[in-house]
Amino acid sequence: MTTIKLLTDEQLDALMQEAIKANLANPASLQALLSGMNPYFVGTIPYVPHPIAQLKLTLDRLNTTPELTDGSVPMVSWLRNAATFAGPMPSAKTFTNTLAAITSHVPAGPVIAREQLPERKERIVHENDMLPFGFLLGGQNAGRCVARALVPRFDSGTKRALTNGDPYLFMGTAWLVTSDLALTNHHVVNARVLGEADASRSDLDLQAGGTVLEFDYDHTSAPVDEAKVTKLEAVDKALDFALLRLAAPQAARRFLPLNTEPVAKHAPVNIIQHPRGRPKMIACRNNLVTHVGTTELRYFTDTEQGSSGSPVFDDAWRVVALHRASVDVDDVEYQGRKTAWVNVGTPIGAILAHLRANPSYAALWEEIRQVQGLSA
Structure with missing residues (x-):
């Protein structure tokens, strides 16, 4: 045959x-x-x-x-x-x-009048939103590389504490770019509330060096795997990113693959996050991209405080952006209703371009490039 x-x-x-x-x-x-x-x-x-x-x-x-x-x-x-x-x-x-x-070369089927068609129990409505079951497995594997970030606050070199003596901690989300490099937001590591002056560079370094990442915090009774940060390798306030060096490689986890190409408008994006410092959650509904810019990606995907620093994924579970904030908007309509704000992330391509263009980050860029298999 x-x-x-x-x-x-x-x-x-x-x-x-x-x-x-x-x-x-x-x-x-x-x-x-x-x-x-x-x-x-x-x-x-x-x-x-x-x-x-x-x-x-x-x-x-x-x-x-x-x-x-x-x-x-x-x-x-x-x-x-x-x-x-x-x-x-x-x-x-x-x-x-x-x-x-x-x-x-695919033959078209015969033309049949609508009234001749039998009743159908199933129907694709507009776009086919179904995904293979492996999409869930891909999300589970990606989630193992996402951690809750606990950042201590320092003021003029002194570690700040609560009235009961516990450390004064800020919470966010971070994720693995390589086995021992994690990415989060500048404002997460900055550990300041809205309206305060930014931390000095010396305090910023102390806060980054005292940060702990908690992997596998998937439910309230989950045994977490702590990873200590030793150094702030790179930071930029405008792009709102901070690259952290871990004390030891996360050999049991695979880093997240990066997609540096622009995302298409109306494409779906998914976010794995620790909203309000709670156990890990995923937002993968009501999640279309509404605006694509060089240094800004806007989307409807749900987030909360504490989600800052989360990876924004395409449906292939490649990171396309670093989530950072929400912004007020005018005349944006979603699901038939006007919305007053959308969520915002920094495209991963903009962060890598910043590292590549900065001579002081040359070794860091080359390290990430080789691990991720990016073009020179």
């Missing part, structure tokens, strides 16, 4: 290489690329633990499945997702061109 293939072996190999270049070969992205496919078909794709091998196996399976009985073509769904996740990267053009070539 002849096996029908949508693409030649050479075309399929080129597709695979472009996916690797676009950083789509990590486990979370591999699952997200299956979004919108028939779940029964997805369940037939074998699993292997090596990401590159999994990508090859998945593409081979898609390439030999021209059309399912429900009329869908899995490779079409994969290419659409790949083009979306690649954003403006050159790889996106390969995905869209391949998609156009495939869809031009």
Whole structure:
């Protein structure tokens, strides 16, 4: 029996290489690329633990499945997702061109009058918002790299305490960029209330050096894994970021992959956070991007005080921004109602560009670049 293939072996190999270049070969992205496919078909794709091998196996399976009985073509769904996740990267053009070539050969079904159609018990309403079950696993894995940040306050070199003697702590959220570098906001490490002057640089260094990150604080009785910070490696108030060096690498955790490309307006973004210092929570509903700028990404994703410093993810669980605040807005409508504010994050590409352009951060930039597999 002849096996029908949508693409030649050479075309399929080129597709695979472009996916690797676009950083789509990590486990979370591999699952997200299956979004919108028939779940029964997805369940037939074998699993292997090596990401590159999994990508090859998945593409081979898609390439030999021209059309399912429900009329869908899995490779079409994969290419659409790949083009979306690649954003403006050159790889996106390969995905869209391949998609156009495939869809031009997919036969259209017969035209049937609406009144002849039988009753349907299921229906996609506007956009298909379904995600593969692996999306949940990707979120769980990403969450292991997110921690509650406890920052002590220093005034003129003296550690401040509450009236009962307990340390005066500010809370936020932080996450792993590498195994021993964590990112949060400048204003989290600054440990000052609204209206106060910023901490001096010496106090800022003391506060950063005294910060403790609590990983695995997933519920109130969870045994947390504490990681101490030793140094403030980089900071910028305008971009509102602080890069912290941990005393020891978090070898048991995988750092979060970064997506430096601009996010499309109306794309969904998800946030894992510690709102008000409470156990870890995820916001992945009512979460569309409303504005994209060079140093500012705006979105509807819910946050609270204490969520500052959280990673803002795309659906492939790559970090696209560092959450920092909410801002008042005019004439923004969401779900049929006017809204007075939206949440704001600093695009991760802006933070990396700042590190790359600053000679004093040259070694730090190179360290992150190599770990994350970013272009020079």
